[in-house]
Amino acid sequence: MTGCMTAGAPLLDVSDLSLGIGETGRLVVDRVGFQVRAGEIVAVVGESGSGKTLAARAVLGLTPPAIRRRGGSIRIDGRALEDMSPRELRALRGGRIGMVFQEPMTSLNPSLTIGRQLEEALALHTGLDAQGRRAAILAMLTRVGLSDPERVLKAWPHEFSGGMRQRIMLASVMLPKPALLVADEPTTALDAVVQRDVLELMVALTAENDTAVLMISHDLAMVARYSHRVIVMCRGEIVEQGPTDQILRAPAHPYTRKLLGAMPRRRPVPEVAADAPPLVEVQGLTVDFGGRGGLFRRGAQKRALHGIDLAIRPREVVAVVGGSGSGKTTLGRVLASLQKPGGGRLIFDGEPVTDRSGPAWTAYRRNCQMVFQDPYSSLDPRMTVAQAIGEALRGSGLDRAAIRARVLEVLAEVGLDDTHAARYPHELSGGQRQRIAIARAVIRRPRLVIADEPVSALDTTVRAQILDLFADLQRRHGFACLFISHDLAVVEQLANRVVVMNQGRIVEEGPRDRIFDAPADPYTKRLLQAIPTLDPTPSGGVRLRWRHEETAPADDRQASA
Known part of the structure; x- marks a missing residue:
C-alpha cells in the first residue's frame, strides 16, 4: 500500500x-x-x-x-x-x-x-x-x-x-x-x-x-x-x-x-495418468442436516451437498477449495466416514462400499486416513507421541516391539527424533504437533489421505516445512490425497487437480494450471481475485501481483508497475 x-x-x-x-x-x-x-x-x-x-x-x-x-x-x-x-x-x-x-x-x-x-x-x-x-x-x-x-x-x-x-x-x-x-x-x-x-x-x-x-x-x-x-x-x-x-x-x-522465500509458489507436480482407473469415487453424493425446530416439531432440513460426483486417481492430489459453508469439509468428512451421507454411492478400488460392514468397508477404512486442521484438538493430551501414533496400528497383527520400531521409523520420516516419542502434545510446538498428526495418518501406509486445512494455523516458515514434508511423503509412499483448503497459494503449490465448490455444488474442476490461469466460472474468478500473489524478485524480495489484473484496485496496479 x-x-x-x-x-x-x-x-x-x-x-x-x-x-x-x-x-x-x-x-x-x-x-x-x-x-x-x-x-x-x-x-x-x-x-x-x-x-x-x-x-x-x-x-x-x-x-x-x-x-x-x-x-x-x-x-x-x-x-x-x-x-x-x-x-x-x-x-x-x-x-x-x-x-x-x-x-x-x-x-x-x-x-x-x-x-x-x-x-x-x-x-x-x-x-x-x-x-x-x-x-x-x-x-x-x-x-x-x-x-x-x-x-x-x-x-x-x-x-x-x-x-x-x-x-x-x-x-x-x-x-x-x-x-x-x-x-x-x-x-x-x-x-x-x-x-x-x-x-x-x-x-x-x-x-x-x-x-x-x-x-x-x-x-x-x-x-x-x-x-x-x-x-x-x-x-x-x-x-x-x-x-x-x-x-x-x-x-x-x-x-x-x-x-x-517460504511463501508457497507453483511448482511442478508428478504427473498422473489421465486414463488411470479411480481409486476412490463418489456418485450423486448428498448430505442433509436437520434444521432448527421446536419442542414438538422438527425443523426443515438443509442440504449441504447436492449430488456431488468426484473421482480421485491413485497418487493424485485433488484440492477442494471454496468459501466457508461451501461443503468442502462435509465432503471430506463423508469420504473419511465421519459423516453419514443422505444418498449417493461410494466406490473404493472398483468395489462399492455399501454399508459399514463387510470386507469392502474394512479395506476402505484401513486405507483412508485423515489429517485435521488443529492437531492439538485431534491428539489425546493423555497419550504420549508414541502411543498416539502407535494407536493407528491396532489390529495390524504387529507385536509391541514391531509397533515401536514402526513408530520410530515414521517419526524419522516426518523429521522428528526418538526423544519426541515420550513427549505429550502440550510439550510440542504447533508444527511438531502437525508432524505427529501426519505421522499417525501415514503409518499404516494408506492409499488415501484426507487433509482438512492442515496448515492454516501455522506461520509462514513452519507451513513451508510441513508442505515440503507432505509432498515428500506423498511421492515416497504414493498415496492419493484430498486436500481441503481456503489458502489458494498452498493449493497452487501442491495440487494436480482443483475442485471449486460453492453452496454444496461443484462449480468447476480441472487441472491446477488451467484453473489458476484461465478460470471459467465467475465464482472461481472471484476466489482468485480476492487475494493477491507475491512474485519473487531478483533481489530476494517479492512483488505484489493481482491475479487477473483487470480487477485490481487502481492504486495497487500503479504501485506494482
Whole structure:
C-alpha cells in the first residue's frame, strides 16, 4: 500500500521495550522500538514465538500475568502507559485503543445478545444516552454490511458465520471511534473472499476516523496489500522495519529473506495418468442436516451437498477449495466416514462400499486416513507421541516391539527424533504437533489421505516445512490425497487437480494450471481475485501481483508497475 503518512507526532511510541518471564527469566521481547502515527497501518510479522503478539498486547497492558516489563516505555499521545492509574487504563482500553482478536467467537460473550455487547463500549466510553447508543449501533451495523440490524441486535453470536462475527467485532471496536486499533491475526480463519471483505471494511472504517492500525499477521500477501510500514520480528527482536514496498521488494536482513522465500509458489507436480482407473469415487453424493425446530416439531432440513460426483486417481492430489459453508469439509468428512451421507454411492478400488460392514468397508477404512486442521484438538493430551501414533496400528497383527520400531521409523520420516516419542502434545510446538498428526495418518501406509486445512494455523516458515514434508511423503509412499483448503497459494503449490465448490455444488474442476490461469466460472474468478500473489524478485524480495489484473484496485496496479 502506498501513501504512508509521516507528518506529525506519533500516536504510539514504543521505545526499548523489554518483556521477560518473571523478574529473572528469559527475555521474550528484547529492546523493541517503533512508532505508529494517526491514519497509518503498520504490520508486525514474524514466526510463532517471535514476540509480535506480546509486543502488541503490551500496548494495551494485556500481557499475561507471568510476563514482566524489564525496561523501556510505551507512550500513547505522549503519555507513558506506566504512569497511568488503573482507572485511566480502563478508559484507554476500548475507548482510545481498540483490539480485534483472531477468533471472534471467543471474543464475543455467548450468553449475551449482540445488542448488549455492542452497547457496552458506548456506555463505558461515550456520553450517549440509551436512544443515542441504539441509533449509533444500528448505523454501525448497517455500515459493516449486516442487512437486518434490528434482528442482529436480538441475535446471539453462535447464529452468525465467522465472517459475520468478525464484522460484528469490528463494529464493536469502532463504535467508540478509537485512535488506535490493534488487530491480532484478524482474518486467519476466514476464506479468501470473506478475508478480503473484512480487511477492506477494516481499512475503510479506520480511514473514516483517521484511526491508526497495528496489525499482527503472518499473511505476507495481506501485509503487502494493506500496510504502509512493516516490522519484522525474530526471537523477540526487531530485525528490520521500514516502508512495506521497500522491505518486501529488497529485504536487507537474512531472516526477512527467509520469510519471503517460504511463501508457497507453483511448482511442478508428478504427473498422473489421465486414463488411470479411480481409486476412490463418489456418485450423486448428498448430505442433509436437520434444521432448527421446536419442542414438538422438527425443523426443515438443509442440504449441504447436492449430488456431488468426484473421482480421485491413485497418487493424485485433488484440492477442494471454496468459501466457508461451501461443503468442502462435509465432503471430506463423508469420504473419511465421519459423516453419514443422505444418498449417493461410494466406490473404493472398483468395489462399492455399501454399508459399514463387510470386507469392502474394512479395506476402505484401513486405507483412508485423515489429517485435521488443529492437531492439538485431534491428539489425546493423555497419550504420549508414541502411543498416539502407535494407536493407528491396532489390529495390524504387529507385536509391541514391531509397533515401536514402526513408530520410530515414521517419526524419522516426518523429521522428528526418538526423544519426541515420550513427549505429550502440550510439550510440542504447533508444527511438531502437525508432524505427529501426519505421522499417525501415514503409518499404516494408506492409499488415501484426507487433509482438512492442515496448515492454516501455522506461520509462514513452519507451513513451508510441513508442505515440503507432505509432498515428500506423498511421492515416497504414493498415496492419493484430498486436500481441503481456503489458502489458494498452498493449493497452487501442491495440487494436480482443483475442485471449486460453492453452496454444496461443484462449480468447476480441472487441472491446477488451467484453473489458476484461465478460470471459467465467475465464482472461481472471484476466489482468485480476492487475494493477491507475491512474485519473487531478483533481489530476494517479492512483488505484489493481482491475479487477473483487470480487477485490481487502481492504486495497487500503479504501485506494482
